[in-house]
Amino acid sequence: xxxxxxxxxxxxxxxxxxxLTMLGLVFIRGSVVAPLDFLKLAGAVIGLDIIYLxxxxxxxxxxxxxxxxxLGILNIxxxxxxxxxxxxxxVKHLISCVMCLAACEAGFLLTRNHxxxxxxxxxxxxxxxxxxxxxxxxxxxxxxxxxxxxxxxQPSEFIKPCFILVCAASIVELHEKLKIGFFYLSKDSLIxxxxxxxxxxxxxxxxxxGSLPTFxxxxxxALFCRxxxxxxxxxxRIVAIACIAGILILIAAWNFAPEYVQKRxxxxxxxxxxxxxxxxxxxxIGIAKGGWLGVGAGNGSxxxxxxxxxxxxxxxxxxxxxxxxxxxxxxLILIMLMTVLMNxxxxxxxxxxxxxxxxxFLMQMSLNIFGSCxxxxxxxxxxPFLSTGGSSMMACGFLVGMLKAGQxxxxxxxxxKRKKQKQKQKAAxxxxxxxRVNT
Amino acid sequence: xxxxxxxxxxxxxSLRISDLILSAAAVLILDLFAIAIIFAAGRESKLCKxxxxxxxxxxxLRRREEQKEYYYPLEADEILLGRHSSADIQLKDPSxxxxxxxxxxxxxxxxxxxxxARSGTFxxxxxxxxxxxxxxxxxxxxxxxxxxxxxxxxxxxx
Numbered sequence: 001x002x003x004x005x006x007x008x009x010x011x012x013x014x015x016x017x018x019x020l021t022m023l024g025l026v027f028i029r030g031s032v033v034a035p036l037d038f039l040k041l042a043g044a045v046i047g048l049d050i051i052y053l054x055x056x057x058x059x060x061x062x063x064x065x066x067x068x069x070x071l072g073i074l075n076i077x078x079x080x081x082x083x084x085x086x087x088x089x090x091v092k093h094l095i096s097c098v099m100c101l102a103a104c105e106a107g108f109l110l111t112r113n114h115x116x117x118x119x120x121x122x123x124x125x126x127x128x129x130x131x132x133x134x135x136x137x138x139x140x141x142x143x144x145x146x147x148x149x150x151x152x153x154q155p156s157e158f159i160k161p162c163f164i165l166v167c168a169a170s171i172v173e174l175h176e177k178l179k180i181g182f183f184y185l186s187k188d189s190l191i192x193x194x195x196x197x198x199x200x201x202x203x204x205x206x207x208x209x210g211s212l213p214t215f216x217x218x219x220x221x222a223l224f225c226r227x228x229x230x231x232x233x234x235x236x237r238i239v240a241i242a243c244i245a246g247i248l249i250l251i252a253a254w255n256f257a258p259e260y261v262q263k264r265x266x267x268x269x270x271x272x273x274x275x276x277x278x279x280x281x282x283x284x285i286g287i288a289k290g291g292w293l294g295v296g297a298g299n300g301s302x303x304x305x306x307x308x309x310x311x312x313x314x315x316x317x318x319x320x321x322x323x324x325x326x327x328x329x330x331x332l333i334l335i336m337l338m339t340v341l342m343n344x345x346x347x348x349x350x351x352x353x354x355x356x357x358x359x360x361f362l363m364q365m366s367l368n369i370f371g372s373c374x375x376x377x378x379x380x381x382x383x384p385f386l387s388t389g390g391s392s393m394m395a396c397g398f399l400v401g402m403l404k405a406g407q408x409x410x411x412x413x414x415x416x417k418r419k420k421q422k423q424k425q426k427a428a429x430x431x432x433x434x435x436r437v438n439t
Numbered sequence: 440x441x442x443x444x445x446x447x448x449x450x451x452x453s454l455r456i457s458d459l460i461l462s463a464a465a466v467l468i469l470d471l472f473a474i475a476i477i478f479a480a481g482r483e484s485k486l487c488k489x490x491x492x493x494x495x496x497x498x499x500l501r502r503r504e505e506q507k508e509y510y511y512p513l514e515a516d517e518i519l520l521g522r523h524s525s526a527d528i529q530l531k532d533p534s535x536x537x538x539x540x541x542x543x544x545x546x547x548x549x550x551x552x553x554x555x556a557r558s559g560t561f562x563x564x565x566x567x568x569x570x571x572x573x574x575x576x577x578x579x580x581x582x583x584x585x586x587x588x589x590x591x592x593x594x595x596x597x
Contacts, residue, residue, distance in 0.1 A: 342484045
C-alpha cells in the first residue's frame, strides 16, 4: 500500500466523495420522510467504507484497486436498494454486502496460491458434488432454494465459482491423456465435461434456463483457453467443429425449447402487457420516466413490481437515479473487469480463472440489462452486485476474490519462505522454553 | 434533432437548478473515481511487473538467426517451447517438436523439462530430461539454439 500512497489516497478520497454526493442527492432530491432512517443509511455506508478499508490495510496484497472498486460498487448498490419504495436502511442488503466482502476475502485467500489449489482440486469436485446433491434432494419442488427458518439459500449460485475452478484445473493438467474410443482426453477434461453435462441437465430440470447461458459462456471460455493453452493439442478444426455444434445446439434449443421458454422467446410484450410482458413493459416505462437524471431517490413507482430489486433492478435504478447514473454504475463494474487486463496473470491457472470470471460477469450483466430493456428474451438472472440476494452476492464476492488472486498471486518460493520463517520462529520459541526450564 | 433538443431542454427546465448541479456533481465524481481507479491500476501493473522481474530473475532467452538476434522475455511461470503456433516461444524449425520442452521458475531459478521430444533437449550439449538452468546456459532443441541471458535494458524500461 505504501508504494502507491498518492494514487491510493486520491482514490479513497474520491470513493468517499462518490458515496457522499450520492447521499446528498438522496437527501435533496429524494423523498426523505424520517431523517433518522437517512442517518442510519449514511452511517452504514460510511461505516462500511471505513471498516473495510482498515481491514484491507491488514492484508498484504500487490493490488488494491479491485477492493476499492468492490467497496465502491457495493455501497452504491446499498444506497440504490435502500431507496426503493421510500428511504430506509435495507438491513438485508447491508448483510448481503458484508457477506459479499467476506466471500471476496475468502476467495482471494483460497485461490491465491495456484499450486495449492491445483493440488487440492479433489475438494472442489467433492464440493460441486455436494452442491448437486443439495439441489436435487434439499430444494423445494425444483424451486432451487433451500429454506432454513427465515433464510433462503440458492446453492446453484455457488456452482459458478466451483465450475470456474474446475475449468481452470482442467486447463492446467493436460499432460496425462487417456484414450477413450477415438478420443484422447485428460482425466480433468473428462471430469469437466461430466460436470458441465450435469450442470446443464440440472438447470434444465430446475427450469432455470436463465443461468444456462452463463455456464455455457464459462465452458466456451474454457474451450477457447484450451485452444490457446500451449499443452492443449486441440486443433483449430476441433474448435471449429465445436463452434458449429454449439450453433446447432442453440438453433435446436430455440426451436425445441419447452413451452414456458418458447413463450418468453416469442412474447410480444406490448400485446400481452398485463400477462407475460408485464415486467418488461413496466421496466421500459420506468426507464423512459426516469430520463437522464431520474425522478429522485425513493420517488419511483417500479418498486411495486415483482422482482424490482433483482431481475429488473437496472430499470428501477434508471427510474430513480436516471439512465446516466445507472449506466455509469454498470460501467464501474466493467472497469473493474477491465483493470484485470492491465495486469495479466502470470500463470495459466489464474489466467483461466480470470477469463472465466470475466465471461460469467459479462454474460450475466448482458442478460439482465438487455432482458429488462426487451432487447433479448427476459431470463430473470440477477445483475451482479446491484441486485439483491445473499447467495448471488456471496458468489459474486467470491468471484471478485478470484480476480484479486490473479492480480496478487502467491508464488511457490514465497510460500516456502513463509514456512521456513514459521519453523524458525517455532524453533526459537522452543529454545527459549527449554532455557527457561533449565534456569 | 430539434425534437430531441427540445425534449432535453424541457427536461432541464423542469429540474431545479440545485438538483441539476448536484446530479451533475454526482455523475462527475463517479467519473473521476473511475478515472482514478484506472490510473491506480496502471501504477499497480508497473509494480507487479517489477515484482515479476524479481521472481523470474529478470531473464530472457536469446536466439540468433540469420545475423539477427531475437529476445524472448520470460513472462509467465510456465513457458512452453515448441514449433506449434500456440507455444509461448515458437521456434519455426523442423527439428523442433510441436511441444518440445517446458520452462518453469521457482524462486528466481529456472528449470527446463523435456516433453518427450524426438530430437531431445540439450543443455550445454548434455541431453537432459529435467535440469536447473543458470545464466549463460545454452539450450538446444533439435538444431535450434537458445541462450538464457539477462533481459536487455531497453526491454526492462518498456
